[in-house]
Amino acid sequence: MGERLDIQKTYKLFIGGAFPRSESGRTTEVVAADGSFVANVAKASRKDLRDAVKAARGAQSDWAGRTAYNRGQILYRMAEVMEGRRSQFEVELVTCGSSAADAAAELDEAIDLWVWYAGWCDKFQQVVGTVNPVAGPFFNFTVPEPTGVVGVVAPEQPSLAGLIARLAPVLVSGNTAVVIPSEVAPLSAISLSETIATSDVPGGVINMLTGPKLDLLPWLLGHLDVNAVDLTGAPTDLDPAVLDEAVGNVKRVIRRDPADRGPYAITDFCEMKTIWHPIGR
Amino acid sequence: MTSELDPIASPSGFTPRSTGGIGLWVTPVDEVAIEARARTFTTRSIKKTSKRAALELAISCIDLTTLEGMDTPGRVSALCRKAITPDPADPSLPSTAAVCVYPSMVPSAAAFTAGSSVRVASVAGAFPSGMSSLEVRLADIRDAVAAGADEIDIVIGRGDFFTGRYGRVFDDIVAAKEACGPAHLKVILETGELGTYDQIRRASMLAMAAGADFIKTSTGKVARNATMPIALCMAEAIRDYVEQTGEIVGLKVAGGIRTAKQAWHYLVLINETLGPDWLTPDRFRIGASSLLNDALLAIRKLDTGRYSGPDYVSID
Structure with a gap:
């Protein structure tokens, strides 16, 4: 018997619940902290x-149409499934340069973020929604609604916890996301896609484009x-001409400290709708 | 007399009127080869300028269709406006070839398209099943023509076809053609139900020999719609028919063609099978509804360099 051959994983994109290669056929090399070759990762076009x-x-529309409670259940399921695969995530973080202790701590934080935002799903509306006093016979109230499709540019580091810190609040209100993960450490983002695919998240709600x-x-x-686009993970010296591209459809452009947690990270990607409901007879 | 043709003894020979009784031969179809050939049409590299020309051509070949039980004159009016001016922001774009509606909507469609180049096509003849008596089907056709339809889409009787009563199918089409009068006749084969390429080829030859101005793939009302190999099979039948008789017949593909990309795949198929002479609305049509919006979005991408979305075109 010879030695068993290595089975290398092909790191692909995640689009609409499937794992395609880039249509361009291009890949980028990911190297470990010591400069050695780790994997070829699909280079999205x-x-x-x-x-x-x-x-x-x-x-x-399907994701936003689900009950807030159901979205919370699904985000919590993400935490459950990630917990079961944490050793794989830790190995990938270590491969991309983290110490074992840092990787374990990052996993704790990443998984807890899902739980934290799962809880917010059916609660943030009560915190940010309002009943407004108006001078007329109207019941006037304001509720948050998802803005739609959100592009999330994830921070370079921490590559996993940072990505989830920016992605989870987008999903809470019913937005769907196109995520561009960390360029230097994309492996855990791709493994996260595999977790997403097996966690009851409907296909297309989260899409992952390495490149x-x-x-x-x-x-x-x-x-x-x-x-809307979350530029938290984009270079700060971005060419203003590139930023101007967002003007065409009055796109909302957000930049936040990745450590920010809470309802305002959610309402960044909400539209506030005010309803005037006639009362009296 | 065509109905004297013994349907069982000569299942593959049909006699077009124009050849004075000389039969047509229907060649068998190589399933593996036709599917392989059809796949090659999707791999052409089309450059930007050609893409724009192809999209404009595709738009000009569209039969913009609404065949819903809930159609109203209001919906048909919106459809006609869109057919005449697909993109109000870009009046240079061509109108679609026609609008395609149910017979009861023909008067509305005729009124709303009056004065434009857009023709009115009506499905008729107990669409989409064709399962009524000949008298009823012919009355349906005459009714639609009288109401102002320029083109009539009928479906062949698959029941007769499957039981080998080719003569009856043939005669029905001949009668339908007569009932059309000046209107053009498109004959739907409902290829999704015919089963094999040989059957599709045979039905194509039969419909053309009986006088169809166009042969059309599907009604859009069954699960299996137009596919590239089916369109290729029918295009090759047309090529054969033209070679044998000299009569020009058009092709209409319908059902399931929703994206600009699919549309130019079909244009490539037509160009490489029937030649550039067929790349006109007189000889090639695409029956579609959502395709037009996708083509408009693709044109906008070419013009502005930015991807657009369904929020920026009218709702079908």
């Missing part, structure tokens, strides 16, 4: 981005069917 936005748009952020950003910001 603008057409992959177009497909991902289409998938996200297709999934949005150079600067290649994809102009297309994401210029895409008229994307309602």
Whole structure:
């Protein structure tokens, strides 16, 4: 008997619940902290981005139409399934340069973030929604609604906890997401896609595009069917001309400290709807 | 006399009127080869300028269709406006070839398209099943033509076809053609129900020999719609028919064609099978409703360099 051959994983994109390679056929090399080769990761093109936005748009009304309670259940399920695979995530974080202790701590935080935002699903409306006093015979109230399809540019580090810190609040209100994960450490984001695919998250709600952020950003910001973009993980010295791309459809552009948690990270991606309901007889 | 043709003894020979009684031969179809050939049409690299020309051509070949039980004159009016001016922001885009509606909507469609190049096509003849007596089907056709339809889409009797009563299917189409008068006749084969490419080819030959101006793949009302191999099979039948008789017949693909990409795949198929002469609305049609919006979005992408979305075109 010879020695058993290694089975290497092909790190692919995640679009509409499926794992396609990039339509361009291109890949990028991911190297470990010591410079050694780790894996070839699919390099998403603008057409992959177009497909991902289409998938996200297709999934949005169903995701927003579910009960807040059900969305909470599904986000909690993400935590459960990640917990069962934490050793794989830890190995990948260590491969990309974390110490074992840091990786374990990051996993704790990443999983807890799902639980934290799962809880917010059916509660944030009560915190940010209002009943407004008006000078007339109307019951006037304001409720948050999801803005639609959101592009999430995840922070480079921490690659896993940072991504979830930005992705989870987008999902809470019923948005769907196109995520561009960390370029230097994309492995755990791809494994996260596998977790998403097995956690009752409907196909298309989360789409993951590994690739150079600067290649994809102009297309994401210029895409008229994307309602908001989270640039938390984008370079701070982004060319203003690229940012101007977002103006075309009055896209909401958000940048936040990845450590920010809470209802305002959720309402960043909400539209507030005010209803005037006649009362009296 | 065509009905004297013994349907069982000569299942593959049909006699077009124009050849004075000389039969047509229906060649068998190689299933593996036709599917392989059809796949090659989807792999052409089309450059930007050609893409735009192809999209405009595709739009000009569309039969913009609404065949819903809930159609109203209001909906048909919106459809007609869209057919005449697909994109109000870009009046340079061509109108679609026609609008395709149920017979009861023909008067509305005729009124709303009056003065434009858009023709009115009506399904008729107990669409989509064709399961009524010949008298009823012919009355349906005459009714639609009288109401102002320029083109009539009928479906062949699959029941007769499957039981080998080719003569009756043939005669029914001949009668329908007469009932159409000046209107063009498109004959739907409902290929999704015919089962094999040989049957599709045979039905194509039969419909053309009986006088169809167009042969059309599907009603859009059954699960299996137009596919590339089916369209190729019918295009090859047309090519054969033209070679044998010299008569020009058009092809209409319908059902399931929703994206701009699919549309130019079909254009490539037509160009490489029947030649550029067929790349006109007189000889090629696409029956579709959501395709137009996707084509408009694709054109906008070419013009602005930005991807667009369904929020930026009218709702069908």
